[in-house]
Amino acid sequence: MESKTDQFRKYLKRFVELTDLEWQSLEKDFRTVPKKQYLVKQGQTAKELYFLLEGSARLYYEKDGDEKTTYFFFENNLVGDYLGCLAGQPSTMSIQALEDCKLIAFKYETLTTLYEQFPVYQIFGRKLAEYLFMGLDMRLAELLTLTPEERYLKFISTSIKRKILERIPQQYIASYLGITPVSLSRIRRRIADS
Amino acid sequence: MESKTDQFRKYLKRFVELTDLEWQSLEKDFRTVPKKQYLVKQGQTAKELYFLLEGSARLYYEKDGDEKTTYFFFENNLVGDYLGCLAGQPSTMSIQALEDCKLIAFKYETLTTLYEQFPVYQIFGRKLAEYLFMGLDMRLAELLTLTPEERYLKFISTSIKRKILERIPQQYIASYLGITPVSLSRIRRRIADS
DNA sequence: TAAAATTCTTTACATAAGTTAATAAATCAG
């Protein structure tokens, strides 16, 4: 039977192969965060990162009273304010559970300590940053080169994202695409009519 | 007197401290690229990265016949298709010299070899990726949370960026901000009138 | 310096998006 931590260890294999000692050196802490509660709060300095075992979350910025959702997180992925951890600055955004979440927490500081202790973690740190960079780079290119309608079509064109559609309120998807919920509703109608 | 390579070495000190051996192990190649020529061409697989000694460049995507500029590069910074190097895929964008450029080229493969040879390069690789990630993350947040006018005001509010304004055609700044040159012109007028 | 090329601004018009508010639909909680 696969334990919870195995899920996380398996995820790390995308990046590096860890020995048992290396794997155990990363102190892990189980958490549950109920729907609508926060993993990261704006203004507070994030000290830990999470591996999402179950559930989903959204990252949003607050602006003029309303919220701009810019990212989603799903099971079997890392969650957290990576930028905040890197910069050591208070978070400029919040991360809220969209569904009940089960997660594994680990201190960012523990990770940086492991960078020095084990070369393989240094490699992990690099590959993780590279992986996150790639994601953002492609996202940015899409935002700057595609129209809102094109972005929506691209968004729903992957089967993974279709699952997202069923689990996530459309208002959040709208701001992920850089538009208002009303506008997304119109785009959907426009597409349905054609 | 400071030599050309010293400029590059100094830049690297942001990330790591290199011994002479480590520094010399990175094979460097001087290049000049005249204005309007290309450092990276869409469709070709980028194999090297550059350190810009003098001049400036823009990164752009081609879409429906016209160009979307999404990034600028200036002296004393790295240039190149980092994503393309990471992914080993053909570039989806081009990088064009906006002014005559003097640069130091180094093979991405050499860098990855050095990751294995010298731990300090592994650290450099991590910190570089983290640094680039941070830049993209902040940029993305700005694009998704600010209006075009707010983005322009933010853009010109930093003294560094004001220099950019004087060296870079506004049409490119427009698409950097995610709008058309016409729209930028109107925003500028709106601000001037108020 | 003058002609050519490029860049910027402006105008007019069409289109899409934002805003507000009302209604419909779906989801949640007691």
Add this chain to the structure above:
DNA sequence: CTGATTTATTAACTTATGTAAAGAATTTTA
């Protein structure tokens, strides 16, 4: 199951942006 809450759609209106084209200003270069 039903009332309450949240979410999605629609409508009406305003505003900003895109597009195309013309003219002005600037820069390039021969």
